Each structure stands twice: as structure tokens, then as C-alpha cells.
Amino acid sequence: MSIQNEYLNGLMERVVQRNPAEPEFHQAVREVLTSLSPVVEAQPAYITEGVMDCLVEPERMIKFRVPWEDEQGKVHVNRGFRVQFNSAIGPYKGGLRFHPSVYEGIIKFLGFEQIFKNSLTGLPIGGGKGGSDFDPKGRSDLEIMRFCQSFMTELFKYIGPDTDVPAGDIGVGGREIGYLFGQYKRLRNEFTGVLTGKGLTYGGSLARTEATGYGLCYFTDNMLRDAGKGFEGATVVISGSGNVAIYACEKAAQFGAKVVAMSDSGGYIYDKNGIDLPLVKQLKEVERKRISSYVDTHPQAEYHPGCAGIWSIPCQIALPCATQNELNLDAAKTLIANGCFAVAEGANMPCTPDAVDALQAAGVLFAPAKAANAGGVATSALEMSQNSMRFYWSFEEVDEHLKSIMSDLYRNASNAAAQYGMAGDLVAGANIAGFLKVADSMLAYGVV
Numbered sequence: 001m002s003i004q005n006e007y008l009n010g011l012m013e014r015v016v017q018r019n020p021a022e023p024e025f026h027q028a029v030r031e032v033l034t035s036l037s038p039v040v041e042a043q044p045a046y047i048t049e050g051v052m053d054c055l056v057e058p059e060r061m062i063k064f065r066v067p068w069e070d071e072q073g074k075v076h077v078n079r080g081f082r083v084q085f086n087s088a089i090g091p092y093k094g095g096l097r098f099h100p101s102v103y104e105g106i107i108k109f110l111g112f113e114q115i116f117k118n119s120l121t122g123l124p125i126g127g128g129k130g131g132s133d134f135d136p137k138g139r140s141d142l143e144i145m146r147f148c149q150s151f152m153t154e155l156f157k158y159i160g161p162d163t164d165v166p167a168g169d170i171g172v173g174g175r176e177i178g179y180l181f182g183q184y185k186r187l188r189n190e191f192t193g194v195l196t197g198k199g200l201t202y203g204g205s206l207a208r209t210e211a212t213g214y215g216l217c218y219f220t221d222n223m224l225r226d227a228g229k230g231f232e233g234a235t236v237v238i239s240g241s242g243n244v245a246i247y248a249c250e251k252a253a254q255f256g257a258k259v260v261a262m263s264d265s266g267g268y269i270y271d272k273n274g275i276d277l278p279l280v281k282q283l284k285e286v287e288r289k290r291i292s293s294y295v296d297t298h299p300q301a302e303y304h305p306g307c308a309g310i311w312s313i314p315c316q317i318a319l320p321c322a323t324q325n326e327l328n329l330d331a332a333k334t335l336i337a338n339g340c341f342a343v344a345e346g347a348n349m350p351c352t353p354d355a356v357d358a359l360q361a362a363g364v365l366f367a368p369a370k371a372a373n374a375g376g377v378a379t380s381a382l383e384m385s386q387n388s389m390r391f392y393w394s395f396e397e398v399d400e401h402l403k404s405i406m407s408d409l410y411r412n413a414s415n416a417a418a419q420y421g422m423a424g425d426l427v428a429g430a431n432i433a434g435f436l437k438v439a440d441s442m443l444a445y446g447v448v
């Protein structure tokens with residue numbers, strides 16, 4: 001797919017020139033602009049009033065030094081980032097990623113996606129994202145704590161419960177949020193809902209841990225049922241074995257599917273009897289081990305080094321839940337040849353653009369990340385509400401909210417696609433539905 005509208009085409013060229021060597025950011029912007037051609041043609045004010053130009057430029061990009069000392073007394077210096085991309089409909093909201101691959105282009109792609117995702121949830125949250133090129137793998141709890149404290153010592157100047165509310169992402173889970181929140185509270189001398197994904201003893205929401213994975217399955221369930229299909233009896237392959245993957249696996253199994261494979265950055269496991277999720281949780285959440293350890297206690301399962309091979313396992317439903325661009329055209333072709341009928345993105349932008357085109361062209365139901373993994377940030381917004389009220393809902397109440405948010409989100413994306421003549425194209429539908437609320441708010445503000 002290419003960008004049909006001439007102005008948007010030129011805008012895309014300017015984005016590439018002004019943000020050189022940031023291919024992930026270009027990829028994310030190109031996908032959105034491709035979907036928006038019919039929208040700007042129906043409402044040219046989005047172009048003439050400067051909304052489109054503003055949309056692709058972050059309101060603020062913060063970049064800082066993060067020095068910290070390891071257990072041997074050696075000083076390390078990492079880079080910290082926070083992009084405050086768009087606050088048209090609420091305070092910036094989006095996770096923090098700690099991974100060696102992090103640089104400005106990754107943070108900007110994630111922050112840009114977050115604008116539309118957050119809008120789609122129907123909740124009042126703007127788009128932001130942050131992180132560091134710090135690699136938490138193999139670091140002790142003490143080193144993680146020192147790093148998080150140093151990171152927050154700079155970040156705290158720019159965030160606040162009504163300004164910018166970070167959360168977790170790759171490499172940032174409950175442990176890291178605890179250290180970050182503790183440092184923020186100490187520096188500011190106030191107890192506010194400045195981060196989400198907090199522990200339950202200090203302001204966290206029940207069901208936040210499960211929310212992205214559960215939400216992914218709720219969204220997929222809506223999409224499947226609309227097409228006369230379901231999870232029941234289906235074979236599912238899930239990449240990753242982190243927060244999103246684990247809870248997607250749990251909910252898919254509750255819906256009656258059999259999950260047969262999971263992975264980490266080292267390789268993947270295939271268990272034809274169905275993944276033993278309590279064991280994966282123990283290995284990943286408690287012992288912080290590699291997924292390869294799974295076969296130590298399950299000799300009937302297979303471990304294969306390398307990630308890409310996971311998509312060669314025959315399945316009806318594929319849920320990529322690890323990282324960006326992990327499912328390419330070859331993988332898409334293999335999935336299609338093996339009879340896969342649905343792909344739903346749990347990770348952000350896990351499918352390459354040519355993979356998405358191939359899947360859609362083959363009639364595979366395709367749920368884009370922006371919509372399908374929005375359950376995490378939606379529940380983060382519910383955590384913010386509970387923090388403001390100083391009152392907490394039960395797990396069931398939060399889960400019910402999540403279910404209805406994901407089903408509304410599916411309807412909105414599906415209706416928007418149909419309204420602009422692209423029925424069934426949830427990529428376009430999600431981009432359009434997410435865009436309209438943000439763009440109309442920007443129009444209302446004038447040039448700011």
C-alpha cells in the first residue's frame with residue numbers, strides 16, 4: 001500500500017528527511033498516513049490548519065544521561081529518552097522500554113503509535129513513550145535499583161499525574177516500576193499516580209498485569225466471532241514469553257484454544273501437548289530464566305534456537321507478542337500455507353508492512369497492535385482513575401471494563417473502516433478512528 005494523497009506523500013518525504021536513520025519511526029508514520037488519505041480528502045482542514053504537520057512532530061523529545069555504578073564499582077553511562085508526542089486529548093501516557101536496541105527512532109515510533117492507540121481506548125490520554133538503551137539482562141536487583149533511581153532522578157522533572165504518566169514495556173515490569181516510583185516519591189515528596197503498573201500495596205490496579213494479554217484475546221475474540229470463527233479448539237502460536245505473551249496464553253487457553261509454542265530472544269519451545277503456563281510463569285516471572293529451561297522438565301517438548309522458526313509451526317491463530325518486525329513476509333507466507341486464519345498483534349508493530357499486506361490479501365483476519373494491544377494502556381488509565389478517586393475496584397470490575405473497552409474498540413475500528421470504504425481492514429479502521437478524536441481536538445485548539 002502507498003500513500004495516495006499528494007500532500008501526505010510530501011509530508012512523508014519531509015518526515016524521512018527531518019528524522020534521518022530512524023526507519024521504525026518512518027514505518028509507523030507511513031502506515032498511518034497511508035490510511036488517512038480518504039480522511040484528509042473528506043476534511044481538508046486537517047491539512048490547511050496544520051494538523052497533519054503537527055501530528056508527525058513530537059511536542060517534546062527529552063534525552064538525558066543515566067550514570068550508574070555496578071556491583072564491582074564500575075561506572076556505566078546509558079541514555080534515557082522520553083518523547084511527549086501529543087497531549088491533545090490528555091496527559092502523555094505510554095511505557096518505558098529498557099533494551100539495548102533503544103534509540104530515538106524506536107522511542108518515536110512507539111510514541112507515535114501510542115497517540116492513536118490511546119485515543120482508541122476512548123479514555124482521556126495523550127501519547128508518549130520512553131526508555132533507555134540499558135540492558136537489564138544478567139543485572140542484579142541492586143544494579144537494577146541503582147539504574148532505575150538514576151533514570152528517575154532526571155525523568156522526574158518532566159512527568160506528573162496530570163502531565164505525563166509512564167508505565168512498563170519491554171524490560172520494565174513490576175520490579176522496575178517499584179524502584180522508579182519509590183525514587184519519584186522521594187524526590188517530589190508526594191504520593192501520586194505518576195506511574196502505572198504499580199504494585200497492589202502502593203496504588204496498583206488489579207488486572208493491570210493481565211490487561212494487555214487478556215485485552216488482545218478479547219479483541220481477537222470479537223474479530224473471530226464476527227467472521228464466524230473462534231478460539232475454541234484452535235491451535236495458537238505466541239511469540240515472546242514476557243508480560244503480554246504470558247497473559248495472552250492464559251486467556252487464549254481459557255477461551256478453549258491450545259497454545260503450542262512460545263519464545264524469548266534466544267529461541268522457541270514447541271510443546272504439542274499444549275504449553276504448561278504455570279511453568280513458563282515460574283521460569284520467566286520468578287526465576288528470570290531462559291525459555292530453553294522449559295525442556296528440562298518437559299522432555300516431550302522441543303527447543304529450537306533462533307526466533308524466526310516459530311512461525312513455521314502450523315497454527316490457526318498467531319499472536320506475535322515479542323517485539324517490532326519479528327514476523328516478516330516469509331513468515332506470513334508460511335502461516336498462510338499452513339492454514340492460519342487470524343493474526344493479532346500483541347507486540348507493537350511486530351509484522352513488517354509486506355507481511356501485513358500478504359496476510360490481508362490472503363484473507364487472513366488481521367488485528368493491528370494499535371487496537372489489539374490497547375488493553376494495557378486502557379487499564380493503566382483505569383489505574384489513574386482509581387488513584388485519583390483513592391478507591392479500588394475488584395479484579396472482576398476492572399476485567400469487565402477491559403472487556404467492554406476492547407469490544408467497543410473493535411466496533412469503532414471496524415465501523416471506521418467500513419465508513420471510509422475499506423470494510424474489514426482493521427489497520428485502516430484503527431488508524432482512522434484513533435486519528436479523528438485527536439485531530440478534531442487539535443483543530444479546536446488552533447495553532448498551538
Ligand code: NDP
Nearest residue numbers: 169170171212240241242243244264265322323347348376
Ligand atoms: P517483556 O519484557 O515482558 O517481554 C518481552 C518478550 O519479548 C520476552 O520474551 C523477550 O525475550 C522477547 N523479546 C524482546 N526483544 C526481542 C527481540 N529483539 N527478539 C526476540 N524476542 C524479543 O515485554 P512485554 O511483554 O511487556 O512487551 C512485549 C511487546 O508488547 C512489546 O512490543 C511492547 O511494546 C508491547 N506492549 C506491551 C504492553 C504492556 O502492557 N506490557 C502494552 C502494549 C504493548 P528476552 O527475555 O529474551 O529478551
